[in-house]
Amino acid sequence: DTEVTQTPKHLVMGMTNKKSLKCEQHMGHRAMYWYKQKAKKPPELMFVYSYEKLSINESVPSRFSPECPNSSLLNLHLHALQPEDSALYLCASRTGENEQFFGPGTRLTVL
Amino acid sequence: AQKITQTQPGMFVQEKEAVTLDCTYDTSDPSYGLFWYKQPSSGEMIFLIYQGSYDQQNATEGRYSLNFQKARKSANLVISASQLGDSAMYFCAMREEGDFGNEKLTFGTGTRLTIIP
Numbered sequence: 001d002t003e004v005t006q007t008p009k010h011l012v013m014g015m016t017n018k019k020s021l022k023c024e025q026h027m028g029h030r031a032m033y034w035y036k037q038k039a040k041k042p043p044e045l046m047f048v049y050s051y052e053k054l055s056i057n058e059s060v061p062s063r064f065s066p067e068c069p070n071s072s073l074l075n076l077h078l079h080a081l082q083p084e085d086s087a088l089y090l091c092a093s094r095t096g097e098n099e100q101f102f103g104p105g106t107r108l109t110v111l
Numbered sequence: 112a113q114k115i116t117q118t119q120p121g122m123f124v125q126e127k128e129a130v131t132l133d134c135t136y137d138t139s140d141p142s143y144g145l146f147w148y149k150q151p152s153s154g155e156m157i158f159l160i161y162q163g164s165y166d167q168q169n170a171t172e173g174r175y176s177l178n179f180q181k182a183r184k185s186a187n188l189v190i191s192a193s194q195l196g197d198s199a200m201y202f203c204a205m206r207e208e209g210d211f212g213n214e215k216l217t218f219g220t221g222t223r224l225t226i227i228p
Binding site: 030031043045050051055090098101102 | 144146148153154155156157158161163202206211212213215216218219220221
């Protein structure tokens, strides 16, 4: 199983809503990542979890709250987002090997 | 400072021809890895190929090969016998090696490749 899954595929939310994005992998990878990608731009790193501990936070606003409940699961909790937060949110994972595998992404629209 | 540079915003290539996508990088770290990803319009980032800075040979994966010229700091992707399904955005990326889970993958701005029938 060489797959990173993400749910939901699409999400539309209002600025007062609270929602969560979910990422799952069963490859035994011990580093997991959240990226944000705006249209026609490269992905930008948001957070990294290493062995279920937050190791990198790229100065992301607190309205984005990551969580890593176990080694297979990564969540991104969203609260009071702005329209400019609309983007493709990509999850990725890796082992100590070289590849970093990405999930299919969640397309988020904030109204 | 830009660490990864992709100078071709878009390319059009005839089907079955070979194509080279350019990538140059900048680092003072002796240990690093270079990656190429393909992103179709569906959005998923598909890993294509990896080259480590200490690898002596150029990486190859099926129709993909990485032309690694360390002294010139370039890591061009070569796709042989292009197919219509190769039409996508292609990103070059670099990871400067460090403690596991504390390294970052830095992406270039991408090249949109269109294969013409």
